[in-house]
Amino acid sequence: MDMLRQRLLLLILIIMFFSPPLTVFAEERSINSSEVAVETVSGNNIAPAAIIEPLRIDSTNLYEGMEQTYGQGYIPRVVDGKAIIILPLVGQTYDDKVTVTADLGTMKDSPFVFGNYSQTVDISDGAYVFRFEILLEAKRINGAYPVTMKADYLNAEGNQAQQSFTVYVTITDGSDPSVQNTRETIEKPKLFISSCETDSQLISGEDVFTVTVTIENIGAIRARSVLLTYGSDTVGIVPDEINNVIHLNNIASGSSQTVSFGFQTTKDVPAGNQTFYVRLDYEDLYAGVYTETRTFLIQVTQPAEMEYDSIAVPGQVISGETFLIPVNVFNTGKSTLRNVTATISAPGLFPLSSVFFGDILPGQPGNGEMEVYTGRLSMANGYTQDYGKTSGIFTITYTDDNGEIHREEMEFSTEILRPVIEAEESNKEQETVGQWWISVLVAFAIIAILVAVIVTTNFTRMMRMRVHTY
Numbered sequence: 001m002d003m004l005r006q007r008l009l010l011l012i013l014i015i016m017f018f019s020p021p022l023t024v025f026a027e028e029r030s031i032n033s034s035e036v037a038v039e040t041v042s043g044n045n046i047a048p049a050a051i052i053e054p055l056r057i058d059s060t061n062l063y064e065g066m067e068q069t070y071g072q073g074y075i076p077r078v079v080d081g082k083a084i085i086i087l088p089l090v091g092q093t094y095d096d097k098v099t100v101t102a103d104l105g106t107m108k109d110s111p112f113v114f115g116n117y118s119q120t121v122d123i124s125d126g127a128y129v130f131r132f133e134i135l136l137e138a139k140r141i142n143g144a145y146p147v148t149m150k151a152d153y154l155n156a157e158g159n160q161a162q163q164s165f166t167v168y169v170t171i172t173d174g175s176d177p178s179v180q181n182t183r184e185t186i187e188k189p190k191l192f193i194s195s196c197e198t199d200s201q202l203i204s205g206e207d208v209f210t211v212t213v214t215i216e217n218i219g220a221i222r223a224r225s226v227l228l229t230y231g232s233d234t235v236g237i238v239p240d241e242i243n244n245v246i247h248l249n250n251i252a253s254g255s256s257q258t259v260s261f262g263f264q265t266t267k268d269v270p271a272g273n274q275t276f277y278v279r280l281d282y283e284d285l286y287a288g289v290y291t292e293t294r295t296f297l298i299q300v301t302q303p304a305e306m307e308y309d310s311i312a313v314p315g316q317v318i319s320g321e322t323f324l325i326p327v328n329v330f331n332t333g334k335s336t337l338r339n340v341t342a343t344i345s346a347p348g349l350f351p352l353s354s355v356f357f358g359d360i361l362p363g364q365p366g367n368g369e370m371e372v373y374t375g376r377l378s379m380a381n382g383y384t385q386d387y388g389k390t391s392g393i394f395t396i397t398y399t400d401d402n403g404e405i406h407r408e409e410m411e412f413s414t415e416i417l418r419p420v421i422e423a424e425e426s427n428k429e430q431e432t433v434g435q436w437w438i439s440v441l442v443a444f445a446i447i448a449i450l451v452a453v454i455v456t457t458n459f460t461r462m463m464r465m466r467v468h469t470y
Contacts, residue, residue, distance in 0.1 A: 052155050052156055052157060053091060053092070054091065054155075054161065054163055055089045055090065055091035055093075055098065055128075055151060055153070055163055056089065056090060056091060057070050057087070057088065057089060057090075057165060058070065058088040058089065058090045058127055059071035061088065061127070063086055063088050063127075063129055064086075065077070065084060065086045065131060066086050070088075074086075075168075075170055076167060076168075076169050076170075078136070078169070078170070078171060078172070078173060081135065081136050081138070082133045082134060082135055082136060083111075083112070083132075083133075083134045083136060083147075083169045083171075084131070084132070084133055084134075085102070085130075085131070085132040085134065085147060085149075085167055085169065086129070086130070086131055087100060087129075087130040087131075087132070087149050087165065087167065088127050088128070088129045088130075089127065089128040089129075089130070089151065089165075090126060090127050090128070092155075092156045093123070093153045093154055093155065093156065094153075094154035094155060094156060094157070094158040095154055096122055096123040097120060097121070097122055097123075097153065097154075097403075098120070098121060098128045098151055098152070098153040099118065099119070099120040099151070099152045099153065100118070100119055100120075100121075100130050100149050100150065100151050100152075101116075101117065101118040101149075101150045101152070102117035102118070102132055102134065102147055102148075102149060102150075103147065103148040103149075103150055104117075104134070104147060105145070105146065105147070105148070107193070107194055107195055107196065108192070108194050109141060110137070110145065111136050111137050111140035111141060111143075111145060111169075111171050111174065112134050112135070112136060112137065112145070112147075113134070113135035113136065113137060113275075113294075113295050113296065113297060114196060114296055114297065115135075115273055115275075115296060115297020115298065115299070116201055116273070116297060116298070116299040117132055117134060117273075117297075118299075119131075119132070120403050130149070134147070134169075135275075135295070135297070136171070137294070139174075139175065140171055140173075140174035140175070141171065141174050141175055141176075141177045142171050142172055142173075142174045142175065142176060142177055143170075143171055143174075143177055144168045144169070144170045144171075145168065145169050145170075145171065146166050146167070146168050146169075147166070147167050147168070147169055148164050148165070148166050149164065149165040149166070149167060150162065150163075150164050151163045151164070151165065187220050187221055188219050188220065188221060188284055188288060188290075189217055189219035189220075189221050189222060189223035189224075189251075189253070189282060189284050189290065190217065190218045190219030190223075190290075191215055191216070191217055191218075191219075191223050191226070191251065191280045191282060191290070191292050192215070192216050192217075192218050192292070193213050193214070193215055193216075193278060193280070193292075193294050194214050194215070194216045194256070195213065195214040196211065196212070196213045196214075196278070196294075196296050197211070197212050197213075198210065198211050198212075198298060199212075201299065202299055202300075202301050203265055203298055203299065203300050203301070204265070204300070204301050204302065204303075205236070205265055205266065205267045205268070205269050205300075205302050205303075205334060206264075206265060206266060206267050207264070207265050208240055208262060208263070208264045208265075209262065209263055209264075209265075209298070210260055210261070210262045211230070211260065211261055211262070211263065211276070211278075211296075212258060212259070212260045213228075213258070213259060213260075213278055214256055214257070214258045215228075215248070215251065215256060215257050215258075215259070215280065216251075216255075216256040217251040217252060217253050217254065217255055217256070218254075219253055220253055221253055221284055221285060222250055222251065222252045222253060222284070222285065223250060223251045223282040223283075223284070223290075224250045224282060224283045224284065224285065225250075225281075225282060225283045226247070226248040226249070226250065226251060226280060226281070226282040227245055227246070227247055227248070227280070227281045227282070228245070228246040228247075228248055228259060228261075228278065228279070228280055229244060229245050229246075229278075229279040229281070230244050230246075230261050230263075230276065230277070230278050230279075231244055231276065231277060232263065232274070232275060232276040232277065233275065233277070234269065234270070234274040234275060234276070235268065235269065235270070236265055236266045236267075236268045236269025236270065237263055237264075237265055237269055237274060237276060237298075237300075238263065238264060238265075238266070239261070239262070239263060239264075240261075240262035240263055240264045241261070241262070244261075246259060246261060251282075263276060265300065267334075268334065269300055269302070269334065270300065270302070270334055270335075270362065271300050271301055271302040271334055271335035271336070271362075271401055272299070272300060272335075272401070273297050273298070273299055273300075274297070274298055274299075274300050275295050275296065275297055275298075276295070276296055276298060277293055277294065277295045277296070278293070278294055278296070279291065279292070279293040280292040280293075301335065301401055301402060302333055302334035302335040302401075303333060303335070303400075304333055304335055304337055304398065304400035304401070304406060305331070305332045305333030305334075306329060306330065306331060306332065306333070306337055306340075306396070306398060306406075306408065307329070307330045307332050308327075308328060308329040308330065308396055308408065309326070309327075309328040309329075310410065311325050311326070311327065311344075311394045311410065311412060312325065312326065313325060313412045313413075313414050314414060315414060315415065316414065316415045316417055317349075317374045317414055317415070317416055317417065318374060318416075318417050318418075318419060318420065319348075319374050319375060319376055319386070319387060319416055319417065319418065319419050320374065320375075320419045321373075321374050321419075322352070322371055322372060322373050322374065323371075323372055323374065324369045324370065324371055324372075325344070325369065325370040325372060326367075326368075326369055327342045327355045327366075327367070327368045327369065327370055327396075328365065328366070328367050328368075329342070329357065329360065329365065329366045329396060330364075330365045330366070331360040331361065331362055331363060331364055331365075331366075332363075333362060334362050335362065335400060335401050336359050336360065336361055336362065336401065337359065337360040337398045337399075337400070338358075338359050338398060338399040338400070338401075339356075339358065339359070339397075339398060339399050340356070340357040340358065340359070340360050340366055340396065340397070340398040341354050341355065341356050341357070341396070341397050341398070342354065342355040342357075342368070342370065342394070342395070342396045343355070343370070343394075343395055344370065344372065344392055344393065344394045344395070344412075345392050345393055345395070346390050346391060346392020346393070346412075346414075347377055347379075347380035347382075347383055347390050347392070348374065348375050348376055348377045348379060348380060348383075348390050348416050349372050349373070349374060349375070349390065349392060349414075349416075350372065350373045350374075350375055351370055351371070351372050351373075352371045352372065352373055353370070353371065354370070355368040355369070355370050360398075374416060375416075376416065377390060377416060386416075386418075387415075387416050387417060387418050388415065388416060389413065389414075389415050389416075390413065390414060390415070390416055391411065391412065391413035391414075392411070392412060392413075393409050393410070393411055393412075394409065394410045394411075394412055395407060395408070395409050396408045396409075
């Protein structure tokens with residue numbers, strides 16, 4: 001019997017040595033830590049009320065277009081008939097936006113072409129940087145002219161706040177002020193448009209607006225046969241009357257006259273600051289002929305209009321791989337589309353970057369590609385499965401000339417598939433497990449046969465020994 005036990009033990013050891021390890025049953029699982037626990041600690045200490053500081057001019061840094069800082073005595077440049085004013089403001093606001101409007105003062109003897117100069121900018125590199133280009137009159141007088149920059153914004157607590165900053169524009173390429181007087185002392189008339197007002201600050205396409213001007217005679221004698229002609233060199237701004245010439249009464253020295261006329265815009269008028277002109281033709285008592293022309297600005301707004309191609313997302317995507325989505329947008333309006341951005345959002349899909357087009361001019365397209373990584377559904381909240389159907393939203397955002405943000409959205413769907421490598425490994429694992437079970441069954445069958453042979457042999461030997469004994 002001891003010999004039988006030794007043979008059985010040796011046979012079992014041989015089978016176990018040549019059989020595959022039991023670790024094939026173990027499921028190897030990798031854990032991706034996609035959730036981070038965040039501990040929030042709230043204290044009972046009450047912080048003192050914050051001091052709300054107003055905006056201030058950055059006097060230490062030099063910005064593009066500046067030859068010296070405000071601390072060094074910044075002077076706006078006068079180039080090509082324009083005064084270029086750079087105004088850098090620093091400080092904290094509620095929504096990181098500031099609006100600045102330029103007040104050019106009175107029109108009399110002013111070197112500026114009057115219009116609506118206003119800008120709204122976002123914070124960039126810690127500052128709100130404004131750049132104004134103000135047109136100058138051709139017959140300007142040398143001197144220093146103050147321009148008041150009026151800032152409107154929400155302070156750090158969200159309350160409306162206003163401030164004023166004065167910048168001086170120095171004119172050196174005009175006429176000598178010593179030869180220009182408020183009233184001409186020589187014997188001739190001099191008509192001057194002392195004010196110009198419109199009944200609307202913002203003009204849109206296919207609109208009508210009225211202009212009212214006041215004309216003063218600052219000369220020494222009467223102006224006779226005064227003709228006022230109005231018009232515009234801008235496409236889409238035309239007089240609202242076929243006859244754009246108005247005959248005025250004679251204007252005596254020191255007197256003034258007010259007159260109104262109208263313009264209309266077409267749907268093709270471009271957005272932005274556009275110009276119109278007023279020309280005065282008149283004579284004096286001695287048949288002298290004179291002409292005065294002034295140009296004025298009007299701000300035109302047009303609705304932002306955009307179209308885009310439907311995005312082509314594949315019907316099936318494989319987890320762990322990336323794919324490209326072409327993005328094509330078109331500016332079909334007359335105003336500039338600003339900060340145009342496209343992105344997508346869907347469970348299991350992760351855009352590696354947004355498509356940023358920047359500003360798209362009227363009539364221009366914007367073309368780009370978005371690269372998207374395919375993950376697993378379980379990476380999103382509310383999903384337990386890794387693969388299957390998913391749906392999301394394709395979004396395009398842009399800002400119009402009035403600072404209003406627009407959003408266009410389109411829904412899409414796709415199916416996330418199991419990675420090909422993972423599927424092959426699963427099949428191989430199932431084949432390995434089946435082969436192992438076959439090996440085990442064969443081993444047990446061999447053991448059973450050997451045991452039966454050994455038992456039978458020993459039993460036969462014992463029976464023979466008993467027969468010989470008897």
